[in-house]
Amino acid sequence: MEEELNKPGIKTNRKDFLKKGLFAGSVLATGAVGISSLTSCSNNSGKKIKVLTADGKLVEVDSNVIIEAHPCCAAPAKESRKGIPGKKFVMVIDLSRCKHALKCQDACQRYHHLSGMNVWLKVFKMHDAETMAPYWMPKPCLHCDKPPCVKVCPVSATYKRDDGIVLVDNDRCIGCRFCMAACPYSTRSFNWEEPQYLSETKGAVYSPELGFPQKKGTVEKCDFCPDMLRQGKLPHCVTACPNGVFYMGDLNEDSVSNGAETVRFSQLMKDKGGYRLNEILGTEPSVYYLPPVNRLFPFKDVEITKENTEETK
Amino acid sequence: MEENKKAINETEAVAMLHQFNEDLLPKKFGKIGKAWVALLCAVFLLGVYCYIIQLRRGLVITGMRDFVFWGIYISNFVFFVAISLVGSLVTAILYLLKVSWRAPLTRLSEIIAVAAIIFAGLIIIVDMGRPDRVVNMVLHGRIQSPIIWDVMVVSTYMVLSILLLYFPLLPGISFCRDHLKGIPKWQKRMYTILSLGWKNKPEQYKLVKKAITILSVMIIPVALCIHTVTSWLFASTYRPGWDSTNFGAYFVSGAFLVGSGGVVAGMYLLRRFNPSYEKYLTNTHFDRMGKLLVLLAVVYAYFSINEYLIPAYKMKGEEAHHLHELFTGYYAPMFWSVQFFGMILPIIVLLFKRGRRPFPMFIMAVLVIVCAWFKRYLIVIPSMSFLPVQEIPEAWKHYSPTLMEWAITGGSLAGALLVITFFIRYFPIISVWEVAEEKGVSTDIIYKHLHEGNEK
Numbered sequence: 001m002e003e004e005l006n007k008p009g010i011k012t013n014r015k016d017f018l019k020k021g022l023f024a025g026s027v028l029a030t031g032a033v034g035i036s037s038l039t040s041c042s043n044n045s046g047k048k049i050k051v052l053t054a055d056g057k058l059v060e061v062d063s064n065v066i067i068e069a070h071p072c073c074a075a076p077a078k079e080s081r082k083g084i085p086g087k088k089f090v091m092v093i094d095l096s097r098c099k100h101a102l103k104c105q106d107a108c109q110r111y112h113h114l115s116g117m118n119v120w121l122k123v124f125k126m127h128d129a130e131t132m133a134p135y136w137m138p139k140p141c142l143h144c145d146k147p148p149c150v151k152v153c154p155v156s157a158t159y160k161r162d163d164g165i166v167l168v169d170n171d172r173c174i175g176c177r178f179c180m181a182a183c184p185y186s187t188r189s190f191n192w193e194e195p196q197y198l199s200e201t202k203g204a205v206y207s208p209e210l211g212f213p214q215k216k217g218t219v220e221k222c223d224f225c226p227d228m229l230r231q232g233k234l235p236h237c238v239t240a241c242p243n244g245v246f247y248m249g250d251l252n253e254d255s256v257s258n259g260a261e262t263v264r265f266s267q268l269m270k271d272k273g274g275y276r277l278n279e280i281l282g283t284e285p286s287v288y289y290l291p292p293v294n295r296l297f298p299f300k301d302v303e304i305t306k307e308n309t310e311e312t313k
Numbered sequence: 314m315e316e317n318k319k320a321i322n323e324t325e326a327v328a329m330l331h332q333f334n335e336d337l338l339p340k341k342f343g344k345i346g347k348a349w350v351a352l353l354c355a356v357f358l359l360g361v362y363c364y365i366i367q368l369r370r371g372l373v374i375t376g377m378r379d380f381v382f383w384g385i386y387i388s389n390f391v392f393f394v395a396i397s398l399v400g401s402l403v404t405a406i407l408y409l410l411k412v413s414w415r416a417p418l419t420r421l422s423e424i425i426a427v428a429a430i431i432f433a434g435l436i437i438i439v440d441m442g443r444p445d446r447v448v449n450m451v452l453h454g455r456i457q458s459p460i461i462w463d464v465m466v467v468s469t470y471m472v473l474s475i476l477l478l479y480f481p482l483l484p485g486i487s488f489c490r491d492h493l494k495g496i497p498k499w500q501k502r503m504y505t506i507l508s509l510g511w512k513n514k515p516e517q518y519k520l521v522k523k524a525i526t527i528l529s530v531m532i533i534p535v536a537l538c539i540h541t542v543t544s545w546l547f548a549s550t551y552r553p554g555w556d557s558t559n560f561g562a563y564f565v566s567g568a569f570l571v572g573s574g575g576v577v578a579g580m581y582l583l584r585r586f587n588p589s590y591e592k593y594l595t596n597t598h599f600d601r602m603g604k605l606l607v608l609l610a611v612v613y614a615y616f617s618i619n620e621y622l623i624p625a626y627k628m629k630g631e632e633a634h635h636l637h638e639l640f641t642g643y644y645a646p647m648f649w650s651v652q653f654f655g656m657i658l659p660i661i662v663l664l665f666k667r668g669r670r671p672f673p674m675f676i677m678a679v680l681v682i683v684c685a686w687f688k689r690y691l692i693v694i695p696s697m698s699f700l701p702v703q704e705i706p707e708a709w710k711h712y713s714p715t716l717m718e719w720a721i722t723g724g725s726l727a728g729a730l731l732v733i734t735f736f737i738r739y740f741p742i743i744s745v746w747e748v749a750e751e752k753g754v755s756t757d758i759i760y761k762h763l764h765e766g767n768e769k
Binding site for chain 2: 117118122124125148151152153154155156157172173174175176177178180181182184186188189190191192193194216217218219281
C-alpha cells in the first residue's frame with residue numbers, strides 16, 4: 001500500500017488509484033475511516049484491508065467498501081468563510097520553467113474529482129502576435145484582492161477570506177452564473193449536469209475548502225487547496241509540477257515555496273521581475289507571474305484542444 | 314375641452330355611454346379565438362414539459378456551456394423587461410402629460426406590461442442552475458449585487474403595474490358583474506370578488522383617479538430602474554460589448570420602442586377580430602402612435618450610434634474582435650437585418666402619412682418586435698463568443714440554442730400572450746369611463762349613468 005502511494009506518476013487505473021490513495025491518506029493523516037454500508041457491497045475485490053475503527057478496534061474489510069469519512073482537514077462551510085488566521089496566500093508562477101507537462105492539471109483534476117469538462121487549472125499557449133515568441137502559461141483562479149466575482153454574487157455563495165482565498169460554497173450557489181460573467185479571467189466552470197465522478201466522492205462531507213462532491217447547477221473553480229494549506233502542505237498543482245513552476249506561500253512571512261526550494265517572495269519579485277495579469281482592471285490578483293525569460297525548455301508546440309488534453313490523462 | 318363637454322347634452326351622452334358599454338363588453342371567442350388559445354396552450358405546455366426535463370437533467374439540455382454561459386433565456390428576459398416598459402409610457406407618462414388620445418390604449422399597454430413582467434420573472438428562474446434555492450436571495454441576499462437590485466425593482470414594478478391595471482378596471486369589473494348575462498358561476502364569482510364591492514359612486518371614482526395619479530408618478534422612476542438595472546447586469550462586467558456606460562439609456566430607449574410596437578400590434582389585432590373596436594381605436598390613434606414610434610426609433614438610433622460607432626472608432630483589442638463579428642463576421646447578417654428592419658425602415662415608413670395607416674403600421678410594429686427580440690440576442694450572446702480561448706471543446710465556442718431551449722423560451726412567450734388573451738376574453742380591454750371622458754362626456758354624467766345596463 002505504501003508502495004502504491006509513493007508512485008502516483010505510474011499510469012494505473014485512475015479510479016483504483018484514487019480509492020487506495022484516499023484510503024491510505026486518511027489512515028495516515030487522520031486515522032478516521034468510515035465504512036460504508038457493508039451489506040450493500042456488490043463487487044468484492046477480494047482484497048482485505050485492516051482498518052482502525054472509531055472505537056479503537058482493528059477490523060479487516062474488503063477494500064471496495066472503504067470510503068473516506070473525513071477526507072482531509074477542510075473546515076466546515078461556516079468556518080471556511082474566515083480563512084486561516086494570520087495568513088495571506090500568494091502564488092508565483094514561473095513562466096520560464098513551464099513546458100506544458102500538464103502534471104499540475106492532472107493532479108488538480110484527480111484530487112478534486114473534476115468531471116472531464118470542468119478544468120480548474122488551464123495551461124494556455126500564449127502567442128499574442130506573430131512577432132512574439134510563444135510560451136506556456138498555467139492559469140489557476142487568481143484569487144483577486146478586489147474580486148469582481150464576489151462583488152456580483154447575489155447570495156454570497158462566493159466570498160473572499162481574510163487569508164486572500166476566494167471560495168465558492170456550492171451548497172448556497174443559486175446557479176445564476178453572474179460570477180462567470182464578471183470574472184475577467186474566465187476561471188470559473190459550471191456543473192451543467194450531474195457531476196461525473198460522484199461515486200468516487202460518495203460519503204465525503206462537502207466543504208467549500210474541499211471543492212467536492214460537486215453539485216449540479218452550481219459554479220466551481222480553483223480554490224488554492226485550502227485543505228492542504230490548513231495542514232501546512234502545498235497545493236496539489238505545486239507538488240505535482242516536475243519543473244517547480246509553481247510557488248505557493250504567505251505574503252506576511254514573505255516566503256514562497258515550490259516544494260524544492262523556499263525563497264523570499266519580495267526577492268523573487270525583484271530578481272525576476274514579477275507581474276500580475278491585467279493590472280489595468282484593478283482586480284489585484286494574488287497570483288504573480290515571472291516572465292518567460294531564460295527558459296528551461298525550448299517551446300514545443302502542441303495543438304491544444306480539450307480533446308487532446310483529455311488524452312494525456 | 315370645456316366647450317366640447319357642453320356641446321354634448323345629457324341624453325346624447327347617456328346614449329353614447331350605453332353604446333360604449335355595449336361595444337366594449339368582453340365577448341366570447343369565435344373559432345379563430347379558440348384556435349389561438351389552443352395553439353398558445355399547446356406551445357406553453359410544451360415549454361413546461363421541456364422545463365421539467367431541464368429540472369431533472371440540468372442546464373446541460375441547453376446550448377450553453379462554460380464559454381457562452383448565458384443564452385436565449387437571458388436575452389428573452391431582457392426582451393420581456395423591455396416590452397413591459399410600455400405600460401409606464403402610455404399609462405403614466407402620457408397620462409401625466411395629459412395626452413387625451415391615450416385613453417383607449419392604456420389598458421392594452423398595461424396588460425402587455427403585466428404579462429411581460431410576470432414572465433420576465435419566470436424566465437429568469439428558468440435560467441437558474443438551482444431554482445430550488447431561489448429563497449437564498451432572501452436568506453442570504455447581498456445588496457451589493459445588481460441581481461438583488463433587479464429582483465427588487467422588477468417585483469416593485471410588477472406590483473405597481475398590476476395596481477395600475479387594476480384600479481381603473483374596477484368600474485369595468487363591476488359592470489361585467491352586473492350586466493354580463495349567461496356566464497358561468499365561477500366567472501360571476503370572480504367579478505364579484507375582483508370588483509371589491511364597487512358601487513359606482515363619485516367618491517370611488519375620485520379615489521381611483523387619485524390612485525392612478527400617485528401610481529403614475531411612482532411607476533416612472535421604477536420603470537426606468539427596471540431596464541437600467543437589467544442593463545447593469547451586463548454593464549457591470551468587463552466583457553466587450555457589455556462594458557459600456559451608455560447601456561442604461563440605450564436599453565431604456567430600445568424598450569420604449571419595442572413596447573410601443575407591441576401596443577400598435579395589439580391595437581391592430583383587436584380591431585381586426587372585433588370590428589366594433591374600430592370606433593375607439595381609430596386611424597387617428599394609429600397616426601399618433603406612428604409619430605411616437607418614429608420619435609422613439611430616432612432616440613434609439615441615437616443611442617445605438619453611441620453604443621457601436623464610438624467603440625468602432627477606437628477598435629480597442631477585444632472590443633474590436635467583438636465589433637468585427639457583429640459588423641462583418643458571423644453575426645453580421647443578423648446585426649444589419651435587425652438595425653435595418655427594426656429601426657431604420659420603421660423610421661422611413663412611418664414618416665409618411667400613408668405609412669401611418671393601420672396595416673402598414675401593423676407590419677412595422679411586428680418588424681420592430683421581432684427585431685427587438687433578436688437585438689437582445691445580439692446584445693447578450695456575441696459578447697461571450699469568439700473571444701480567443703483555448704482548452705475547450707470546439708462545440709463550446711459557438712452557441713446555438715437547442716430545441717428544448719427554444720421550446721422553453723417559446724413557452725414563455727406563449728404564456729405571456731395567453732395572459733393577454735385571457736384578459737381580453739374576460740375583461741373590457743378598453744376602459745369605458747376613460748374613453749367617455751376623452752370623448753368629452755362630463756364626469757357627472759359618467760358617474761350617474763355609466764353603470765346602467767342597456768336594457769333591450
